[in-house]
Amino acid sequence: MTSKLRIGALTLANNLILAPMAGITNLPARLLARRYGASLCFTEMVSVNGLVREGRKTFDLLRSSPDDRPLGVQLFGDEPGILAEAARLVEGYADLVDINMGCPVKKVVGTGAGSALLREPKKVADILRAVRRATKLPLTIKIRTGWQAGQHTFHEIGRIAAEEGCDALTLHPRTRAQMFEGHADWELIRELKDAISIPIIGSGDIFSPHDVVAMLERTGCDGVMIARGGLGNPWIFKQAQALLEGREAHPPDARERLAVAQLHLDLFTELAGEPVAVREMRKHLAWYVKGLPGAAPFRAAANTIQTKDEMLAAMNSFFGRAS
Numbered sequence: 001m002t003s004k005l006r007i008g009a010l011t012l013a014n015n016l017i018l019a020p021m022a023g024i025t026n027l028p029a030r031l032l033a034r035r036y037g038a039s040l041c042f043t044e045m046v047s048v049n050g051l052v053r054e055g056r057k058t059f060d061l062l063r064s065s066p067d068d069r070p071l072g073v074q075l076f077g078d079e080p081g082i083l084a085e086a087a088r089l090v091e092g093y094a095d096l097v098d099i100n101m102g103c104p105v106k107k108v109v110g111t112g113a114g115s116a117l118l119r120e121p122k123k124v125a126d127i128l129r130a131v132r133r134a135t136k137l138p139l140t141i142k143i144r145t146g147w148q149a150g151q152h153t154f155h156e157i158g159r160i161a162a163e164e165g166c167d168a169l170t171l172h173p174r175t176r177a178q179m180f181e182g183h184a185d186w187e188l189i190r191e192l193k194d195a196i197s198i199p200i201i202g203s204g205d206i207f208s209p210h211d212v213v214a215m216l217e218r219t220g221c222d223g224v225m226i227a228r229g230g231l232g233n234p235w236i237f238k239q240a241q242a243l244l245e246g247r248e249a250h251p252p253d254a255r256e257r258l259a260v261a262q263l264h265l266d267l268f269t270e271l272a273g274e275p276v277a278v279r280e281m282r283k284h285l286a287w288y289v290k291g292l293p294g295a296a297p298f299r300a301a302a303n304t305i306q307t308k309d310e311m312l313a314a315m316n317s318f319f320g321r322a323s
C-alpha cells in the first residue's frame with residue numbers, strides 16, 4: 001500500500017516523490033509529476049550564493065504556481081551563515097527546505113558544497129544548526145554514502161542530521177566517486193533506516209513502478225524518490241501507486257503520451273517563452289518517445305526543430321503513427 005509520509009509538519013498524501021534534477025524539475029515537469037500522483041516535488045538545486053546576491057536568474061529557479069504544492073526547495077552551498085540566510089529567503093516559496101549534500105559534479109564540490117560535505121561532518125553539523133535556527137519549515141538533507149569507497153560517512157551524517165533537527169533524509173546509496181556508475185546499493189538504505197529514527201527516503205535506480213515496490217519492501221524506507229525513471233514518464237507515479245494498492249499498472253498509450261508531451265510544451269512555453277521552450281523540450285521529447293518504434297530518427301529530427309508549430313506537427317505525426 002502507498003502510505004502517507006510525515007516530514008515535520010508536512011503530511012504528504014503518499015510516499016512517492018519527484019527528485020530534484022538540475023535542468024529538469026522546473027514548474028512544468030513538477031506539475032506533470034503531480035498530475036500523476038507525486039505527493040512532493042523538488043526544485044533543482046539552487047545556489048545559496050546566487051540567492052543572497054539576489055540574482056534574478058537564481059530566483060527564476062523558484063518559479064512556481066498555487067497547484068505546485070507542496071514544494072521542496074533544494075539549496076546548495078557550504079557556508080552555514082549563507083545557507084541559513086538563503087533558507088530564510090526561500091520561506092515564502094517553499095513548504096520544505098532540503099540541503100544538497102550529494103551532488104558529485106566538479107563545479108559544485110570544488111566550492112565545498114554537494115558531496116564535498118560528506119567529508120566534513122563537523123561542517124554539516126554547523127550548517128544544520130544554523131539552518132534549523134533560521135527556519136521553521138521542514139528541513140531535510142539529501143546525501144550519498146560518502147566521498148569514495150572505503151570512506152562511507154552516511155551513518156555519521158545521518159546521526160548528525162537526526163541530532164540537529166532534520167525532519168527526514170534522502171539517501172542515494174552511491175559514493176561521490178561512483179557518479180552514476182554501478183548499482184545503487186539499496187542494502188545501505190536499509191542499514192540507515194535501521195540506525196536512525198527520522199524518516200528515510202530512498203533514491204537510486206528507480207526505473208519502473210516495480211522498482212518502487214521493491215525498494216520499499218527491501219529497505220523499509222519511508223518514501224521513494226523518482227529521478228531518471230520519471231524522465232518523459234510521469235505515469236510512473238500512478239503505476240507505482242496502482243501496484244502498491246494491489247492493482248495492475250497500465251502503461252500510457254500513444255494518445256496519452258502525445259497529450260502529456262503537448263501539455264508539457266504548452267506549460268514550458270508559458271513559463272519561459274517559445275524559443276527556450278522549444279530548445280529545452282527537444283530532450284524531453286526524446287524521453288517521451290523512448291522505446292517506441294522510430295524513436296531514433298524522430299530524436300534526430302526533433303533536434304533541429306525551431307518553432308512550437310513545427311514541434312507540434314512532428315509530435316502529432318510521430319504519435320499518430322505509433323497509435
Ligand SMILES: Cc1cc2nc3c(=O)[nH]c(=O)nc-3n(C[C@H](O)[C@H](O)[C@H](O)COP(=O)(O)O)c2cc1C
Nearest residue numbers: 019020021022044045142172203204205206227228
Ligand atoms: C540530470 C540529473 C540532474 C540531477 N540534479 C540533481 C539536483 O539538482 N539535486 C540533487 O540532489 N540530485 C540531483 N540528481 C540526482 C537525483 O536526484 C537522484 O538522486 C539520482 O539520479 C539517483 O536516482 P535514479 O538512479 O533513480 O535516477 C540529478 C540527477 C540527474 C540524472
